[in-house]
Amino acid sequence: MPKLNSLTLDCVVATGSVVTALLLMIGLNPWLGMTETPFLLFFGAVPIAALYRGRRGGIIATVLSALLANYFFIAPTDAFSLDTVGSSRTIIFLLEGVLISTLIGLLRRAQQQTKASLRQLKASESKFRRLVDSNVIGVVSADIYGAITDANDAFLNSVGYTRADLVAGRIRWDEMTPADLKYLDRSAYEELLTKGKNTPYEKAFTGKQGQRVPVVVGTALLEDNPEQIISFILDVSERKRAEQQLAIQYTIARALAEATTISDAMPLVLQSLCESLGWQMGCFWRVDPQTQTLRYLHGWYSPELDGAALIQANQTMTFTTGVGLPGRIWERGQATWIPDLVEDAAFPRKAIALEVGLRSVFGFPVSLNQDILGVIECFSDRYQEPDQNLLQMVTAIGSQIGQFIERKQTEEELQASQALFQSFMSYCPINAYIKDESGCYVYVNPSVERAFNRPLAEWLGKTDFDFFAADVAQTFRANDRAVLQSGQMIQVVELNPLDDDQPHYLSVKFPLKDATGRSLLGGMSIDISDRKRFEVERERLLQQLETSLGQLEAVINSMTEGLVIADPQGNILMFNPAALALHGYDSLEQVQHHLREFPNTMEQVCSCIKRSGFKNSNIGLPK
Template sequence: MLDNDKRMPPVNRFTIDSDIKIQVGSHHWSSASLGNSEADSPSLKNTLSILLNSPCPMLMVWGGDRLLFYNEALCNLLGEHLLMPLGQSLNAYPTPIGEAIHPSIEQVLIAGQPHHTEDSCFSIGHFSASYSPLWDEGDRPIGVFATLTPSASPTLSERLFSQPEANLEIIGYTQQELETGQIRWSDLTPPEYRELDRLMLDSISQKGVVGSFEKEYIHKDGHRVPILVGGASFSDTSDSGFFFAINLSDRREMERRLAAQYAVVRVLAEATHFSDAAPAILQSLCKTLDWQLGIVWSVDRETNVLRYVNHWQAPQIDLQELIETSQRMTFAPGVGLPGRVWSSGQPLMLDARADSPPHENRLKARSAAPAQLRTAFGFPILLGDERLGVIECFSDRPLEPQADLLQMMLAMGSQMGQFMERKRAEEALRRREEELRLITNAVPALISYVDRQRCYRFNNRSYEQWFGCSGAEFYGTHIGEMMGDEAYQGILPYVEQALAGESVNFETQLTLREGRRYASVSYTPHINDRGEVEGFVVLINDISDRKQTELALRESRALFESFMQYVPGCAYIKDEQGRYVYVNAIGTRLTGRSLEELIGKTDFELIDAEYAQLFRDTDLEVLKTNQPVERLERFLHEDGEHSWMALKFPFVDASGQRLIAGMSFDITDRKRAEDALQESERRYRVLAEAIPQLVWIATSEDRTEYINQKFCEYTGLNLEQMQQLG
């Protein structure tokens, strides 16, 4: 045996195409119980040479560790997955083959006698095996040499498909290929299912029947076919019996399609935008249906072409050139597979390698690389009759159009279109909500929406600031919880009115963190198309400042009224048209009318036209000159005409209206006294002028007030000169 630690690193597994001789020579046997090759016995070297150079399937077990050697022929016959790594012990590394030969190996080593078995059941079939002992220099059994020959017992594959009624189309073969021996039964079962076959045959041998189980067979064209198999024996041996095989391809295909639909629906349910969902949709669709490439194309309405959106590709195929080219391309209606699907609004499946114009899909125009892609498939993304885009997929298998698959993809395209429209509507709604919130936040009023359960569903910023709570704290909270029980009981009747469909307006006081505030409240019910009240809109205006102003105004008015009631005269206010807007109590007593009867009336409606015109002339002079005016006015009373001293002046109220205010005092008695005094003075002067004496009158300050004519004639001075002389 060869041993060289400087050669290539050890190989951990054998493959069918490997050179067993090289692998044995390159292995580091110094780490195994064999040690270095210098210690190899002649028996080991000779047996190993025979094994490695023989075209017959052979194996050898050597040493106390039961190290296993085998040749290329055995590897090709059984498959490398059934054999253990080189240099491992048969005891420490069990395999299906190891378990099958282990009892015979031990029997030969113990007895030191050859052993032969007929029709031993291995995982891939039945074999005849001959075992011979190997001796060391001390004539002790040190190993076993064995040859394996396939027996006449049929494999499970042969039992299933060699029956006259078997459907060979399941695996792609014909009856003629069966009859002429062109079917290699050992190649039909994938390596991972061979142990399952062995267990089934053993079960039939031991129990006469086996339950059905699922496995895969390799089709003639190389793809795998899922099959349900089962059988029963008609005798004590498994040589005759009944076996069945049911093709599960349609069921698996349906399962894949349902899984694809579910996966796409799940992605759409979790996505916020189609652009974000597109890669996950393509991945779910392609992986589930075993497609190698998927591309999303979107309609560009401005240029009327399809444009690349996103893609997904299977990692085992290099499609980078195709993808980069697709990203730069556009498709017009009717051009290429995407354009034809867009134009027709129907799914379409084509040969990806076709060149003729009717089937041209522009795959070759996009890349020269994807020779391994066999089938191209596309379906539209629909919203009713509107076509929003196209999904294009490629497979490395030749596929035929199937009506149910096309319909499923058409329905899936409608789902995607509805999703896109729903997201578009949600985005529009989100923008409208943002606009609504922007508008309501700009309004100084408090705005909220309360649902039928009396819970807040919307509050603008002013509402949140007024109550000192965030929107999250408000949302879903009962209004009674936010306002407190006392305040809630106060507004409860209005809430019930609103929920009964009535609009409500009222004023109230609210206790907030900074104190009590006055509010004008409006409840407007929200009534749906069915006439049901879903909630109500709350509009609250802070009228605290207005209330304070009104209070101050009432106090001011009360002070004004108190002052005016004690004015010893008639006080009044008129507008520019002469209508009374205020009259004090003296004025109402003088006219014999109540304040309500006087307000809004002119003097022409209350007194004689002669006197009314005199009053109006004074009013107009005040308005014209915009200056105070004092006049003696006359007014007829029951006891005769009275004289009134009127002081009128203009002013402008808070609203900008020009008004005339006036106060009139009854000076009839004073006027009469003045008239009497003037008359007495007149008579005195007449008398003084008539007498012949000099008459001179002066004040206590020696100021000359009067001299008669005789005094002037006598002194030659007039009154002015006398006053200058002092």
């Protein structure tokens, strides 16, 4: 039987995983409504294909999943056609699938490389010695009681010890394991005594300066001396750092996305950043533009740390440029790292920080373009070596936070402005309104609502012809056009003959433009009639409108052209006699109940409804 090539196997595994996911989704669809989450089970097919066949298999599974989800679960189904939302969801799935496939492919490759390295280490004694001397991987000789008798430079360099420390007996593997990870050693030790070797496992060593060094450890007993062991130690700091940075970027992005205000965002950002790094405290200092100082604004510390004293000290302090760590970062505009607070004389809060139990700190600017908006500090209770990659990443995060602050400030200022405007208009006794170029109302203030006894929703999208007599509405429209065409404000007495009375409103109309440049008309109308006459005239207008509605119904019934009336959801409310005849119906009972039954005119109806102001209507389209 011919051997399948790699690409064929990739396609077979990817197709198998995707088809399995498809069958499960089709089977579960009647109960779980899989069309609401069209990619749900396909998210399982992609990592399975990537896990067994690497990045290429995962990408093949991603593309197949996107096509099948589009065809079977994204409306319109049974067709390769997408609307804007469907396209966006598909693109996001493709990007996530490629990212997942790439990450799993990298991890799979790393695992394969690690296994290959371990196999090569066991090949022969000469190869083993060459490997030890090459310092590609840490190699340690020790006894089962914890004493390390020999180690190569790769191991010593990764944990920060010297050969003199080794000779002096100051390095013990049992003492280098953090207390919270000793259970891993106990499990591996039991396996070692039972099988003579243990399965490689991940743990961490505590370095000479107190820093944690993530490693993969594999250990075996020597056959001629069962109390002696040899360990192969792979420093995975770079891999862990890359994973950590991805996790930090994700958690910060999520924290910013979930926050609605700056005050809500900063505690979440500090907590997410510190927890992702395994650091114990975070502080945010905000630039005060009036005093040109940095003031403490927000802080977070882990429950295991008694950080209240440092938080209280921060609340009473300010920093100018160049003073303290926040001031130095503000002055230089660059992230700064202090690996050991004990040795830093330019840290004013050193005594309090050390008393709390903190030892290392780094900080970075929160910036927008070239402007520094604030500084974030992160503290650790252990010695931490400077990490330039991490500093570069948090500098980018600082810019991201700066953009968020600017955006939220703009939103808050806009909300405050809108709230002020609404508050002013709520108590303004003058009728105020805004219309678009076609004469449709886009805003009326509460005074208008009260004056005409109509809520805001009844005004939006309507014109004066919907509320006033034709000659009155025509006069209003002529005045509106004069303002829009000339671009000049006018002041005019507008007649609104309610019950044969004289002019009622002194109107001031002026041109406006919204944020998109659209031309609008603003107006303010002052009632110059006495209250009693206004009430009498309004009652007459209501009667006139009621009469007009009856006349309108009669006109509709006598029309020679078909007229269909439906609500914003597409439910048919009325067919006039001409429409019944046009569609071949004998009576209203025969009429279908929804506009989707008339697909030829559906798109025109939807368009008309949207132009009428029902922008949130939900009319089901025909399949």
